[in-house]
Amino acid sequence: MLENLFASRIDIKTKSRLVGLFPDNNFADNISFGGGCPDEQLFPAKELTAAYQDAVCRQMNHAFQYHDIKGPERLREYLAARAQAKMGISKVTADDVMLTAGGQQGIELVAKLFIGKGDAMAVEAPSYVGALAAFDAYEPTYYQIGMENDGVNIDQFESILKKHPEIKLFYTVPDFHNPTGVTMSLKKRERLVELANKYDFVILEDTPYRDLRYHGQDLPSIKSFDTEGRVIFLSSFSKILTPAFRLGWLVASPEIKEQLTNLKLAEDLEVPYIPSATVDSYIANNDLDQHIEDLKDLYRAKLDTMYRALKQNLPAGTKVSHPEGGFFFWIELDPEIDTTSLLWKQSVPDQHLIYVPSESFYPNRDIKNGMRVNFTGSTIKQINDGCRRLRAVIDSAEISLPELSLAI
Ligand SMILES: Cc1ncc(COP(=O)(O)O)c(C=O)c1O
Known part of the structure; x- marks a missing residue:
């Protein structure tokens, strides 16, 4: 009712990019490749x-x-x-x-x-x-x-x-x-x-x-x-x-x-x-640099594990980045796949897996076939399991592709 009093720059029609980014994933075996979280075991x-x-x-x-x-x-x-x-x-x-x-x-x-x-x-x-x-x-x-x-x-x-x-x-x-x-x-x-x-x-x-x-x-x-x-x-x-x-x-x-x-x-x-x-x-x-070295040792192992697991599990020809550091991999799927709908309809309900769909990272939210996956916040076991689940999610999307194209 008071919306007409908001400053003109407040866009009430467009959802904030930061709200509702992650669906609830309250399953006992949930895995999140979503947020850019550090491994909390290593907080000093x-x-x-x-x-x-x-x-x-x-x-x-x-x-x-x-x-x-x-x-x-x-x-x-x-x-x-x-x-x-x-x-x-x-x-x-x-x-x-x-x-x-x-x-x-x-x-x-x-x-x-x-x-x-x-x-x-x-x-x-x-x-x-x-x-x-x-x-x-x-x-x-x-x-x-x-x-x-x-x-x-x-x-x-x-x-x-x-x-x-x-x-x-x-x-x-x-x-x-x-x-x-x-x-x-x-x-x-x-x-x-x-x-x-x-x-x-x-x-x-x-x-x-x-x-x-x-x-x-x-x-x-x-x-x-x-x-x-x-x-x-x-x-x-x-x-x-x-x-x-x-x-x-x-x-x-x-x-x-x-x-x-x-x-x-x-x-x-x-x-x-x-x-x-x-x-x-x-x-x-304390020695902050030594702490960073400890983080790097753990995160290096996680990065290498996720790279191997993605290569093993993603369909041949899928584009995946190969970072030398940081927190994330970027995956590009078949242009017809919409990773936002895949996240909410298949990945979370069926596989209990979260990632961040690509549309959030583009000013016009118009590129739908990519995803960001984080490796620092998961254990090595979760990384391996999560990549297998990702394979199942992508397979399910590919199976429904012809149907999707028909619907278009
Ligand atoms: C590229 C980049 N910049 C800035 C931030 C904000 O971080 P913080 O405000 O926690 O320092 C983040 C957090 O994920 C980030 O990835």
């Missing part, structure tokens, strides 16, 4: 509890007070040093680092800063569903750039830029892309910055999976090639430590960081003290 619960106690005890009552928008200085110094050592970004100081409520808030703030109704932005197609949900709210005109095995199709991007020089923002997940798992080549990273300088746009480089490489060599970040302060480097503690503290961080040029900070002030006033001080204390008293 004991060390984080000690860090929480340390964070509170250092300040006692003051710990529960309002704090400032910057967050702990020592944590930002650590992240500045990490950005230089591991991301190849030169001359970063604690003042260049901004803490955010997860990487998700970083994306949302960048959308708010750069996108107004109808403004042109480019995204990889497919792209991270949560980023599209954040962008959707600011009503961009999307330009979609296809993905290749070594990252975004840069030639296609340049021809789109020639036709649409009004594009102001490009969002990319260059390392172990969500959802495809692909990593952008070094050459493309350099070329992207050249394009940004030439066609005057900003790049949001979103890297929550960057530290989780299980095979191959690390590559420098896109930000490391930035000559004009056009690249915003965004990362998060969610996948390498815990998502529960909602702590992300970004490195941006002073003019961009100042505006993002103003927007964050208006959104939530501060970086919550207790989560940020807990992470600060954890890092000061």
Whole structure:
């Protein structure tokens, strides 16, 4: 009844990309290849509890007070040093680092800063569903750039830029892309910055999976090639430590960081003290890099298991990505298969298996024959069992294909 009072940008007719993404799967033998969940067995619960106690005890009552928008200085110094050592970004100081409520808030703030109704932005197609949900709210005109095995199709991007020089923002997940798992080549990273300088746009480089490489060599970040302060480097503690503290961080040029900070002030006033001080204390008293190595050992085994199991179980000719890190594989099925209806009608009720259908990852939700499968949140046994179930799901879809075509 009050809908006519909502802001005009609120689209009540279109379902949010993030709501109802996963059907209930309450069966005793359920398997979820759905969300991008870390393996909770490896959360360092004991060390984080000690860090929480340390964070509170250092300040006692003051710990529960309002704090400032910057967050702990020592944590930002650590992240500045990490950005230089591991991301190849030169001359970063604690003042260049901004803490955010997860990487998700970083994306949302960048959308708010750069996108107004109808403004042109480019995204990889497919792209991270949560980023599209954040962008959707600011009503961009999307330009979609296809993905290749070594990252975004840069030639296609340049021809789109020639036709649409009004594009102001490009969002990319260059390392172990969500959802495809692909990593952008070094050459493309350099070329992207050249394009940004030439066609005057900003790049949001979103890297929550960057530290989780299980095979191959690390590559420098896109930000490391930035000559004009056009690249915003965004990362998060969610996948390498815990998502529960909602702590992300970004490195941006002073003019961009100042505006993002103003927007964050208006959104939530501060970086919550207790989560940020807990992470600060954890890092000061533990070896985060060793923890990441432990994660990598486990996730490497899971990735290799899932790759083998997918190859064994998927019908010949099915396209499946082969990531070197991160959390996801991407599968492309026969163009006539609709993976959304397959999920709700067959995969969950018959096989008790969840995956994420491809339509969520496209601005227009129009590509239906793909799926993202996560391997980090399942056990090795669940990965093997789940891939066998996936085979049964796909077989059932293929059996009903002629019927489907007739119905069309
Ligand atoms: C590519 C990408 N960016 C950002 C996020 C948001 O993560 P968080 O807000 O937990 O840091 C995710 C979470 O899955 C992601 O996959």
